Amino acid sequence: MNELLKIYEVAPRVKKYVVHTPVVSKHCLPGQFVIVIVHEGGERVPFTICDYDREKETITLLVQEVGYSTHKMAELKEGDSLYALVGPLGNPTDLDMYENLVLVGGGIGCAVIYPQAKLRKQKGLKSNVIMGARTKDLLFDIDEFKANCENVYISTDDGSLGTKGFVTTVLQERIDAGDKIDCVLVVGPMIMMRNVAELTRKYNIPTVVSMNTIMVDGTGMCGGCRLTVGGETKYACVDGPEFDGHKVDFEEAMNRSRFYREKEEKCRLRG
Amino acid sequence: MNNGPRNKTLHQSAEERIHNFNEVNLGFDDELMMQEATRCINCKNAPCRTGCPVGINIPAFIKCLTQNDKDGALAVISEASLLPAICGRVCPQENQCEGKCIRKAKLGGSVAIGALERYVGDYGLKKGTAGLKAPAFNGKKVAVIGSGPAGLACAADCAQKGFKVTIFEAFHKAGGVLVYGIPEFRLPKDDVVAREIDKLKALGVEFKLNTVVGKAVTFDELREEYDAIFIGTGAGLPMFMNIKGENLNGVSSANELLTRVNLMQAYKDEAITPVYCGKSVAVIGAGNVAMDAARTAKRIGGGEVYIIYRRGREEMPARAEEIDHAVEEGIKLVLLTNPVEILGNEGRVCGIKCVKMELGEPDASGRRRPIPIEGSEFVIDVDQVVVALGTSPNPLIRKSCKELEFNKKGTIVVDEESMSTNVEGIYAGGDAVTGAATVILAMGAGRKAAKAIIDKLL
Structure with missing residues (x-):
């Protein structure tokens, strides 16, 4: 169970893992996530599902090495198995009512919007995509997006590919060009999701963001993933992970997401 | 009869224990057990029994202890409870059995029933799973959702009657609140909880860990494969x-x-x-x-x-x-x-x-x-x-089994005798029904549901 059938390095310190999991692959939909424990005794880490194949009974996870557990995961080889994998968790993306959907991905967030583009194509729905990263080496799967989307727009901070600037630079261009945009789904770092939401707020474009918060159980028990949406406390694991980007309190969410990262933290972080 | 005052259990000192996670209450040794057991006057009315949510025959097991018949005591408790090592540690005895003991007010204090139960429970754990084996399969299958006290109790009773029982657990370890909630210093995980769970495995109960019902397996899939379903998903979102x-x-x-x-x-x-x-x-x-x-x-x-x-x-x-x-x-x-x-x-x-x-x-x-x-x-x-x-009920079940009836607080509505829900073949108990309560009440509910399942399907 949970065998890693294929591992690809798609960018420096970013790998794609194709995991054999009949149970999750049978039921998962775009927007949902899993919780992984890499080794026995390890921590529970949430990852959004980036692709799935019901016939081959696999899901794909995209993992960037950022901390102890993701580093441990990067040490695994094809044929190894994850100690535990639970899911699919959270609610699937529900945006089929929008004809003109723009998918915005930042960094590894691009991978998270991919299954949505693919499923829309299968359903005969169109989508446009804006992919952004610091530099072109951090972008991947552009051809896969091209095969599933009407238009693929790219931005890089350093201008090494596509428009020089941010995803918001491109989104502003598309708005200025008069593109019809019914809704924006944006997945990436919180600060990027906030900036996109701030831009679309001006044009009253409904905007959905995917909140990758700190979690322990992922099933609505610990409350660690709570955030404020429209003045109310919500739980990313059972109420989300997708929320109305115009209502999310990003300042608070960003502060909470830094909690276990802060260097001066007195907690016993290891690894 | 021993006219002396209630005996205290052995404890780790406060100065020592605040630096470790080892168990605080160390229970009775053999001598203290005997001193305490002989305090029970074996009164005819046995008001203590009315205070026990699962109706353990308390005077009978204590009588066995006075004769140093630990196996006999274990057999008496096992008729009513499969988890005495756990309940002896975590039940609110002062409001239950011990609250009704006639020695409570004037005769040196209630008999320390909880500590005696724990003594017997720990003896049972030492015996391990020897002598336990799965009975012949009766042809019927039961799905239990959640491996906390309600689910374990329901599974144990059903397994003993020959049902094939599968417990679905969202976490990577079985035990529910017994492993995630109650601390090690009050309820040891490896030495007590895991041993009690081993007993169920010996009875043929299968544990499917890392499996969230409603997400990884749907209610419809469960209803197709199983003859009865028990929901013991416990508490949910923190308030x-x-x-x-x-x-x-x-x-x-x-x-x-x-x-x-x-x-x-x-x-x-x-x-x-x-x-x-x-x-x-x-x-x-x-x-x-x-x-x-x-x-x-x-x-x-x-x-x-x-x-x-x-x-x-x-x-x-x-x-x-x-x-x-x-x-x-x-x-x-x-x-x-x-x-x-x-x-x-x-x-x-x-x-x-x-x-x-x-x-x-x-x-x-x-x-x-x-x-x-x-x-x-x-x-x-x-x-x-x-x-x-406290907590409010977990929303996952409500979202994934839409036919189930819930009350205003979000807990599952059941018939209090059979623990059956409004959906044929689905039963529920524990915190998912009552809101935050105790381990023993959850166990009692799991056993009631098991009885109803057995009566209906056999």
């Missing part, structure tokens, strides 16, 4: 106070603190899961979970720990022993006090603003209603706040 500052860094639910420390073993040096260890901690609430959270915070942080409660000591809902243990460990009870705001500095907790309360007229619960005293606000400097005010 907060909805006061300013509750989402600051350093504020968590008791569930989160306890899950990190118990299930993820964050107290161990080699643990990977981080846990925040405040140097000055306020725990809000006064139930068993609040005591567990406070004592856990004391052990991992080593600083001041305050329990803030809006009523008085008499009204604290926790077991008497837990409150006593907390106080012995240096935890300060800040009573008749209610938090009004959590203060922050650069996104982190730096204090808690409270108001003093006084007790007014009794409210709907019969307890005197706490009323804020105007102008009495004060601040306690803390760098961590843990909210232990």
Whole structure:
């Protein structure tokens, strides 16, 4: 169970893992996530599902090495198995009512919007995509997006590919060009999701963001993933992970997401 | 009969135990057991039995103990409870069996039934799974959702009658609240909980871990494969106070603190899961979970720990022993006090603003209603706040089985005798039905459901 059938390095310190999991692959939909424990005794880490194949009974996870557990995961080889994998968790993306959907991905967030583009194509729905990263080496799967989307727009901070600037630079261009945009789904770092939401707020474009918060159980028990949406406390694991980007309190969410990262933290972080 | 006063169990000293997670209450040794067992006057009415949610024949098992017949005592308890090593440790006996004991008031205090039950339970654990085996398959299958006390009790009774039982558990370890909630120092995980679960495995019960029903397997799939389903999914979303500052860094639910420390073993040096260890901690609430959270915070942080409660000591809902243990460990009870705001500095907790309360007229619960005293606000400097005010039912079941009937509070509606829901073949019990309650009530509900399943399907 949970065998890693294929591992690809798609960018420096970013790998794609194709995991054999009949149970999750049978039921998962775009927007949902899993919780992984890499080794026995390890921590529970949430990852959004980036692709799935019901016939081959696999899901794909995209993992960037950022901390102890993701580093441990990067040490695994094809044929190894994850100690535990639970899911699919959270609610699937529900945006089929929008004809003109723009998918915005930042960094590894691009991978998270991919299954949505693919499923829309299968359903005969169109989508446009804006992919952004610091530099072109951090972008991947552009051809896969091209095969599933009407238009693929790219931005890089350093201008090494596509428009020089941010995803918001491109989104502003598309708005200025008069593109019809019914809704924006944006997945990436919180600060990027906030900036996109701030831009679309001006044009009253409904905007959905995917909140990758700190979690322990992922099933609505610990409350660690709570955030404020429209003045109310919500739980990313059972109420989300997708929320109305115009209502999310990003300042608070960003502060909470830094909690276990802060260097001066007195907690016993290891690894 | 022994006319002496109630015997105390052995304990780790408070000075020693606040530096470790080893069990605090060490139970009776053989000699203390015998002294205590002979205090039972074996009265005919046995009021203690009426106080036991699962109806253990208490005088009968204690009589066996007076004859040093531990196997006999175990057999008597096993008729009613499969988890005596757990219940002897965590039941609120003072409100149950011991609360009804006729020696309570004048004859040296109630017989220490809980400690005697634990003695027998631990003896049973030492015997291990020898002699347990799966009975012949009766052709019927039962799915149990959740491996906490309700699910384990239901599974045990069904398995003994030859049902093929599968327990679905969302976590990577079986035991539910017994492993994620109740701390190691009150209920050892490897030595007690895992051993009790081994008994079920020996009876042929299958555990499907890391499996969230409603997500990884749908109710329709379960109904197709199983003849009966028992929902024992327990408590859910933690309740907060909805006061300013509750989402600051350093504020968590008791569930989160306890899950990190118990299930993820964050107290161990080699643990990977981080846990925040405040140097000055306020725990809000006064139930068993609040005591567990406070004592856990004391052990991992080593600083001041305050329990803030809006009523008085008499009204604290926790077991008497837990409150006593907390106080012995240096935890300060800040009573008749209610938090009004959590203060922050650069996104982190730096204090808690409270108001003093006084007790007014009794409210709907019969307890005197706490009323804020105007102008009495004060601040306690803390760098961590843990909210232990209970939970609301887990929304996953409600979302994934739409036909099920829920009440206004979000708990599942059942027939109280059979624990059957409005959906044919689906039963429920434990906190998912009652809201936050006790291990023994959940076990009792699991057993009632098992009886109904057995009566219906066999």
